[in-house]
Amino acid sequence: MAFNVTSSYTIRRTRRKNQQKRSSPRIQQGRPHLQEHIAMSRNLLLVLFAVATFLHGSEAQTRHVVGDATGWIIPPGGAATYTTWASNKTFTVGDTLVFNFTTGQHDVAKVTKSAYDACNGGNAVLTLTSGPATVTLNETGEQYYICSFGSHCSGGQKLAINVNRASSSTPSPAPEAQAPAPKATSPISPPRSTPAPGPSSGSVTYTVGETAGWIVPGNASFYPAWASAKNFKVGDILVFNYPSNAHNVEEVTKANYDSCSSASPIATFTTPPARVPLSKSGEHYYICGIPGHCLGGQKLSINVTGGSTATAPTTPSSPSPSGAVSPPPQNSAAASLGLVGVSATLLSVAAAFFYYSIY
Structure with a gap:
């Protein structure tokens, strides 16, 4: 009876060892596979994080269309037109200014403060003659722009801005402009109204x-x-x-x-x-x-x-003149929202890949 008990115990122990030997290779083979997926997922996350960081940096650069839909003209409201426009903006290094105007009717001259105050474009730091003109803000401090055509600057076609460092978030008030104002010089559509x-x-x-x-x-x-x-x-x-x-x-x-x-x-x-x-x-x-x-x-x-007759004539819609300045490009805020969406999508894909790789 003792011999039978010992033999039975020995048989069960032998079977258990054989089962452990058969299962052990599968466990050992599965661990490298899991580690490989974890490493791949980690690398993918690092790459996507770098892309998201780059997109965030691009998002920080803003494209400012000077005067918005009005463009770069002799403003009907005088110099206060561009002063008011600039007061609502934050200008930082890396941003761009876009001046929309008709080539041959205006230009953009970057000048010193004294030349800005005197409306003197004779010794301009930079002059751009083809519209639309794009200026990249590559330095901090106050910057001054005028139109050097005739009396256009005296009529209010002048812009003063303050450029902050890229990390600054404080709005930049524009320096006060001085000058009375004539009227606009950019092509515009004829108004539609009854007399x-x-x-x-x-x-x-x-x-x-x-x-x-x-x-x-x-x-x-x-x-x-x-x-x-x-x-x-x-x-x-x-x-x-x-x-x-x-x-x-x-x-x-x-x-x-x-x-x-x-x-x-x-x-x-x-x-x-x-x-x-x-x-x-x-x-x-x-x-x-x-x-x-x-x-x-x-x-x-x-x-x-x-x-004259007793009845005032009515006014049908007037056709728009040809050669008008094209509308300014899309607002930079829309582009920023698009970049944020792309970043969120990439991070979501990375998270899903990491999850399914493990499980």
Whole structure:
């Protein structure tokens, strides 16, 4: 009986050892496989972390379109236009400024503070003549930009900004700009509206250029497009809105209109807003006598027909002039959101890969 018990115990022990020997290789073979997956997952996480860090650095650089949709023009609101625009921005090293303007009508000159205050572009640090122009902010401190064309800077086409270090998050107030303001010079679409009622039931008062006013529009089709939708009659009134000393209104002959000559004008109006009554039928021609403004498109030709009627003419939608400056590129905030989304997606993929590699 003792022999049988001992034999049974010996048999069971032998079987257990054999089972351990058979299972041990599988466990030992599985461990390197698991370690290999963990190592691969760790490397992938490191790579994706580096990519996310790079994208975050790219996200920090902002693209500022100067004036936003207004562009780089002689602003109707004067120098305060660009001062107000800059006051809401934070400029850091690595950011870019985009100046949208029509080539040949404006330029961008980077100048010293004294030249900025005096509107002197003669000794510019940098001059860009082709629009749109892109300027990379590669140094900290105050930076000054003007348009060196004629009296454009004096009319408010000037920008002062303060550039912070890349790590700074404090908004940068723009230095105070000084100068009165003429009107815009960038091509814009003719406004669409009905003329305001005239002083009497039989006449109509037309505001030339509507809300844009009497400006250097940047292309010659702006005012013809505006006038083409109007029905001018004797007794109507034209109103020219512009800043004092920035423009004037001269009624001229057709020959002088075609050649942009202000020699011997029929009438001259220098005080804004200029109200010009249409007292006779036929063709009437108006230009701005400030040098270069007529050549920039600040000219108006209209045809006046017989007496006014009791009903004011309606104004269909005006066609947009060709050659207008294209709209500014997409806001940098949208690009930043896209980069954040890409980073989140990459990290999610890495986490999923790590999980399934182990389990």
